[in-house]
Amino acid sequence: MKKIILLLIAIPFLSFNSNLESIDIIGKWVGEDEGKIAFMTFDKEGYAIFEIQGQIIGGKEFEMEGKKGKMTYIVNPDKTPIEIDLILTKLDTNEQQKILCIAEFQDENNMILAMSWESVRPTEFDSENSIKLKRVE
Template sequence: MKKIFILLILIPLLSFNSSVDSINLIGKWAGEDKGQIGFIPFDKEGYVTFEIDGLVIGGKEFVMKGGEKGKMTYELNLEKKPIEIDLTLTKLESNEQKKNSLYCEI
């Protein structure tokens, strides 16, 4: 009986996973750079937008410099420490892509 009791106590303790296996970025995040406040909304469809001083860049569709249309998406890489957020800017007409990464610690 004592062995069963110890087993019932140990199983939940051993099955507890303290590692980060999912992070919910969805929502509007705020940050400061060089005294300027900016916002970064992440949506559930995988699109990200940067809003700085009234300028909006990114999302499902936006107009880039030169009048070309583009979109900006994100992906999380939880395998890296600090956590990596990969941002992809895609020109809609040519499908040309440029990737950059942000890093955050939890």
């Protein structure tokens, strides 16, 4: 009898999916920003890439204005809305700048991403700071 009671108590815990498992941003996402098609890729290694009008910013190594850099990301699924930090790092000095974001999933392949370049995380989604993204890969 004790084994049955333990099993009944344990089953809900064993079938519980954590937020981290249910939030999957890995992949290539597409959206439209000011009439321009933009891609955003989050890879399994923790690198993020922006691609707009053939210009690539991010990944393991990229060059902008003669300086090499990389862009990584961190996701905090325990916050509502989900927090995503995009971290730009200059490779020669390790100087960093964060782009603070929030994300809301409409379903597993569609999300709204709000970004701030001002070192202050957005608190809401609006037409000025947000882009709707659809996973394409």
